[in-house]
Amino acid sequence: MNVLEYVADRWDRLSLQALLHVSAVVQCTVLAAVIGVATGVAVYRSPVGSALATALASTILTIPSFALLALLIPVFGLGADTTVVALVLYALLPIVRNTIVGLAGVDPAVSDAARGIGMSRFGVLTRVELRLAWPAILAGMRVATQMLMGIAVIAAYAKGPGLGSEVFSGLANAGSANSLNQALTGTIGVVILALLLDGIYVLVNRITVSRGVRG
Amino acid sequence: MAEKGSEIRLDHVTKRYPGQKAAAVEDFSMVVPAGKIVVFVGPSGCGKTTTMRMINRLIEPTSGTITIGGEDALKIDPDDLRRRVGYAIQQAGLFPHFTVAQNIGVVPGLLGWDRKKTADRVEEMMDLVGLDPGEFSGRFPRQLSGGQQQRVGVARALAADPPVLLMDEPFGAVDPITRGHLQDELLRLQNELRKTIVFVTHDFDEAVKLGDKIAVLGDRSTILQYDTPDAILANPADDTVAGFVGAGASLKALTLLRVRDVELGQAVTARVDALPSTVELGEERFVLVLDQRDRPLRWVHLKELAHAKSLAGAGRPVQDSVTLQSTLRDALEAMVNEGGRAVVTGNRGEYVGTLDLTTVTEVVQRLRANA
Numbered sequence: 001m002n003v004l005e006y007v008a009d010r011w012d013r014l015s016l017q018a019l020l021h022v023s024a025v026v027q028c029t030v031l032a033a034v035i036g037v038a039t040g041v042a043v044y045r046s047p048v049g050s051a052l053a054t055a056l057a058s059t060i061l062t063i064p065s066f067a068l069l070a071l072l073i074p075v076f077g078l079g080a081d082t083t084v085v086a087l088v089l090y091a092l093l094p095i096v097r098n099t100i101v102g103l104a105g106v107d108p109a110v111s112d113a114a115r116g117i118g119m120s121r122f123g124v125l126t127r128v129e130l131r132l133a134w135p136a137i138l139a140g141m142r143v144a145t146q147m148l149m150g151i152a153v154i155a156a157y158a159k160g161p162g163l164g165s166e167v168f169s170g171l172a173n174a175g176s177a178n179s180l181n182q183a184l185t186g187t188i189g190v191v192i193l194a195l196l197l198d199g200i201y202v203l204v205n206r207i208t209v210s211r212g213v214r215g
Numbered sequence: 216m217a218e219k220g221s222e223i224r225l226d227h228v229t230k231r232y233p234g235q236k237a238a239a240v241e242d243f244s245m246v247v248p249a250g251k252i253v254v255f256v257g258p259s260g261c262g263k264t265t266t267m268r269m270i271n272r273l274i275e276p277t278s279g280t281i282t283i284g285g286e287d288a289l290k291i292d293p294d295d296l297r298r299r300v301g302y303a304i305q306q307a308g309l310f311p312h313f314t315v316a317q318n319i320g321v322v323p324g325l326l327g328w329d330r331k332k333t334a335d336r337v338e339e340m341m342d343l344v345g346l347d348p349g350e351f352s353g354r355f356p357r358q359l360s361g362g363q364q365q366r367v368g369v370a371r372a373l374a375a376d377p378p379v380l381l382m383d384e385p386f387g388a389v390d391p392i393t394r395g396h397l398q399d400e401l402l403r404l405q406n407e408l409r410k411t412i413v414f415v416t417h418d419f420d421e422a423v424k425l426g427d428k429i430a431v432l433g434d435r436s437t438i439l440q441y442d443t444p445d446a447i448l449a450n451p452a453d454d455t456v457a458g459f460v461g462a463g464a465s466l467k468a469l470t471l472l473r474v475r476d477v478e479l480g481q482a483v484t485a486r487v488d489a490l491p492s493t494v495e496l497g498e499e500r501f502v503l504v505l506d507q508r509d510r511p512l513r514w515v516h517l518k519e520l521a522h523a524k525s526l527a528g529a530g531r532p533v534q535d536s537v538t539l540q541s542t543l544r545d546a547l548e549a550m551v552n553e554g555g556r557a558v559v560t561g562n563r564g565e566y567v568g569t570l571d572l573t574t575v576t577e578v579v580q581r582l583r584a585n586a
Contacts, residue, residue: 118325131312
């Protein structure tokens with residue numbers, strides 16, 4: 001049985017795994033974006049705060065994903081919870097850093113003018129600063145998504161949802177009839193899904209970034 | 216355009232930053248008269264911008280009172296206050312992600328105007344600052360030249376019809392020619408609008424051109440002199456002010472006077488189709504040849520007149536002329552170019568008189584004597 005036959009044969013299960021994989025990654029990216037942007041907004045005015053937040057997020061990223069899962073399983077148990085926590089933590093760094101860089105890159109004259117013509121602090125942040133930092137934030141989310149697609153495979157170790165289970169059972173049964181097919185399906189599936197998501201990011205960028213600031 | 220300017224009163228205003236010995240602005244008191252342009256001029260770091268920014272409370276004064284139209288500015292909510300005070304800054308500070316129309320419509324939007332009223336107002340403002348709404352309203356700031364950006368900046372500041380306008384070196388970042396145009400336009404606008412404008416610059420020539428009154432500021436925003444431009448030019452209060460006024464005060468004073476303000480002389484004139492022999496020169500040595508619609512064409516000298524067959528080709532053409540709206544400095548320039556009298560023309564380009572160096576000299580001397 002070759003890969004295509006294998007995929008055709010197990011389409012129902014594989015398509016469900018693919019859907020769960022994408023859904024976990026997208027939801028975790030969105031959750032990380034909410035937390036990451038909030039963190040960025042909280043610290044961007046203070047150089048110390050910015051450095052601290054970036055360093056913290058970087059530190060998380062240096063922890064190997066297996067090690068992080070091993071640390072999280074005792075707290076959150078096997079399953080979706082651990083996966084979500086791990087993925088969100090890994091997604092934070094690019095989003096926090098890009099939020100800080102994006103907000104710090106807003107021309108002070110523009111923020112000053114916004115205050116000067118009577119926008120409230122909240123208005124300046126939401127209507128001007130975040131709008132101008134949005135391309136950078138979106139770029140951070142894009143990197144985060146790509147990263148999570150791969151890391152989500154590892155999360156199958158903690159019995160998380162997605163295509164990782166294919167790869168892991170392929171590994172576990174190395175040498176048996178379908179082990180190569182399983183590993184290949186899981187890997188190629190992740191790559192295809194990652195490319196699809198990346199295409200969606202290009203689209204979102206087109207729709208949500210003002211023509212006045214698009215590169 | 217309904218709202219005229221209101222008087223701004225600063226009373227013993229001081230700004231002191233924590234941890235700094237000297238105050239940034241010390242005990243600043245001034246009345247900015249309603250409907251006038253007052254220019255703060257002074258070296259970099261003298262506190263002129265800080266002083267201006269306290270009027271709309273982008274910087275909170277440490278002590279003192281500020282009233283706008285009799286109302287205590289320190290008792291108004293700062294955001295409300297700023298919506299009622301126009302604000303234009305260097306390099307315009309336009310929102311790059313908003314179109315021109317969106318930029319101008321921001322303050323009306325903040326004030327809760329409905330869509331239709333805001334759109335009408337935006338169009339009106341674009342006409343006012345000389346930008347065609349059809350062409351420019353959908354553009355983004357980066358698609359505009361520096362001068363056009365500044366126009367949008369001024370339109371945005373004026374959109375909610377504020378009685379008071381604060382301008383912080385708004386024309387500092389554009390080339391000299393564009394700056395001249397923008398200054399002329401501001402004066403034209405002000406003729407119509409009669410806002411109270413506080414204008415900050417470090418360029419004394421700009422101050423002379425725009426200001427009804429100029430405040431020359433020194434360290435800690437101390438007022439070295441607060442007077443009309445001609446009074447400061449003719450009679451600087453001390454050496455620092457004199458240094459700031461710079462060389463050529465008399466020439467600068469000439470930019471304050473218009474050709475229409477002085478008495479014009481008259482040249483002997485002749486129509487271009489007249490016979491040279493019919494021209495009566497009297498005491499004069501030159502005749503000014505005019506075309507059928509009285510526009511000046513050529514100067515013809517006494518000696519050339521004797522040999523000339525017609526006036527159309529004799530003598531030399533008038534190369535440089537000035538209008539009644541030109542400044543005396545322009546007139547002086549024309550005199551130098553023409554090598555004698557400057558020809559003055561009216562609105563349609565018709566001849567109205569001439570101006571010579573003696574008249575200009577007399578005007579300067581009279582200014583000196585009056586001051």
